[in-house]
Amino acid sequence: MLWDWSxxxxxxxxxxxxxxxxxxxxxxxxxxxxxxxxxxYAYGVRRATELAARLGHRGVTVVEFxxxxxxxxxxxxxxxxxxxxxxxxxxRVVGFDSGAGMPAARDRRDLPYLFGPGFYAMDHERxxxxxxxxxxxxxxxxxxxxxxLATRAGLLREHPVGFxxxxxxxxxxxxxxxxLFRGPAHEHVLPRVTCYLDDLPxxxxxxxxxxxxxxxxxxxxxxxxxxxxxLRSFTPFDPPWADQIYAHHRLDHPDYARLEAGATGDQLxxxx
Ligand SMILES: C[S@@+](CC[C@H](N)C(=O)[O-])C[C@H]1O[C@@H](n2cnc3c(N)ncnc32)[C@H](O)[C@@H]1O
Numbered sequence: 001m002l003w004d005w006s007x008x009x010x011x012x013x014x015x016x017x018x019x020x021x022x023x024x025x026x027x028x029x030x031x032x033x034x035x036x037x038x039x040x041y042a043y044g045v046r047r048a049t050e051l052a053a054r055l056g057h058r059g060v061t062v063v064e065f066x067x068x069x070x071x072x073x074x075x076x077x078x079x080x081x082x083x084x085x086x087x088x089x090x091x092r093v094v095g096f097d098s099g100a101g102m103p104a105a106r107d108r109r110d111l112p113y114l115f116g117p118g119f120y121a122m123d124h125e126r127x128x129x130x131x132x133x134x135x136x137x138x139x140x141x142x143x144x145x146x147x148x149l150a151t152r153a154g155l156l157r158e159h160p161v162g163f164x165x166x167x168x169x170x171x172x173x174x175x176x177x178x179x180l181f182r183g184p185a186h187e188h189v190l191p192r193v194t195c196y197l198d199d200l201p202x203x204x205x206x207x208x209x210x211x212x213x214x215x216x217x218x219x220x221x222x223x224x225x226x227x228x229x230x231l232r233s234f235t236p237f238d239p240p241w242a243d244q245i246y247a248h249h250r251l252d253h254p255d256y257a258r259l260e261a262g263a264t265g266d267q268l269x270x271x272x
Contacts, residue, residue: 009201009240016237031082033236038075040196040241041165045079047194048162049087054260055190059090059159065177066167066198067097067136068120070127076165077134092135092159096145096177099124099138102169109171109207141168141176149183156188164248166209167198174199174212181216181223181248191253195225195246213246222252 004010019025020035029035036042045062052060062080067073073095080091101121105112128136137144149156161180168174181189199209206214213225225248232242250256 008238012237012239012241019237027082031086034239036079038072038079039239040245041072041076042079042082043235043241043245044163044165044194044196045076045083045091048190049083049089049091051190051192051260052089052160052162053087054262055255055258056261057089057160057190059092060162060190061092061094061156061159062163062165063161063180064093064095064165064167065141066120066165066169066173067095067122067127068101068167069122070095070130070136072165072167073127073134073136074130077132080134090159092155093133094135094137094148096137096141096148097122098140103140103173105170106172107170109211110173111169111171111203111208115169141173145176145179149180149185149188153185153188156185160187161189161193163194163196165196165198169199169208171208171211174209175215178212178216178225181225181250182220186250186253186255189248189250189253191250191256191258193248193250194228195248196241197244197246200244223248223250225249 016035016039019033020030025035031042034042048060048062062076064073064076073093077093080093083089084091099122101118102115104117105115124136124138137148164180166174166177168177181193197209197213203210205211217224225246227243228245228247231245232238235242
């Protein structure tokens with residue numbers, strides 16, 4: 001127990017579960033303080049709905065790349081229901097996965113020493129029975145993502161992507177997922193998209209997710225993906241996941257420079 005409590009990464013989950021049970025901590029407080037399952041997903045949905053509302057959108061899409069058994073997608077769907085009710089912004093939830101577990105590694109940077117083909121297979125029927133309105137797109141991402149972008153263009157226009165969870169483990173699969181941000185259709189994404197990068201801890205910059213992001217940034221200086229600086233210090237309970245929150249800034253998006261209604265105060269008068 002002491003071993004677990006000595007490390008912030010393992011300390012947080014039981015701590016938040018404990019705080020959640022305190023008398024008087026209702027759903028609104030649990031969301032406000034990040035005392036929910038997968039608080040990083042809740043944070044992403046909150047940022048997406050907030051930005052959509054500030055820019056006058058009535059809908060937004062949140063995406064999980066890499067679904068496995070489906071616990072994350074179900075948590076994302078629950079957070080989507082909460083923030084849709086709280087903000088009035090309709091939230092579409094989409095998960096992408098092979099449905100058959102990890103494909104074979106394609107690149108040395110895929111961490112082939114940690115992951116093998118077939119890891120994280122999914123029970124589709126069980127998951128689909130619990131998904132509700134959330135969409136599950138099954139198949140190799142290099143095929144399903146371009147097809148999705150082409151066939152759901154109208155839906156994406158009405159619900160631009162505002163949050164993306166990257167949890168595909170491989171460098172090569174993550175590079176494919178980032179095609180979402182390479183596309184020319186500005187109307188498919190908000191000008192700033194919150195991203196959660198699940199697979200950074202324990203890797204190095206030159207492999208895995210970090211390498212895919214670095215490569216994307218080198219090729220797209222007008223659409224950087226960068227870590228949100230200082231987030232941990234102004235997030236309740238100082239959670240380690242805050243270090244894995246990134247944002248995609250689409251500087252060439254026509255709405256990039258639009259002032260977000262209500263985003264900040266506009267005066268800082270001198271103290272009396
Ligand atoms: C670690 S699991 C995801 C875990 C899940 N997000 C969760 O929190 O429970 C990684 C998943 O990525 C999927 N994946 C990796 N590369 C893929 C690819 N190229 N196409 C489709 N799915 C892929 C695998 O099928 C696997 O289920």
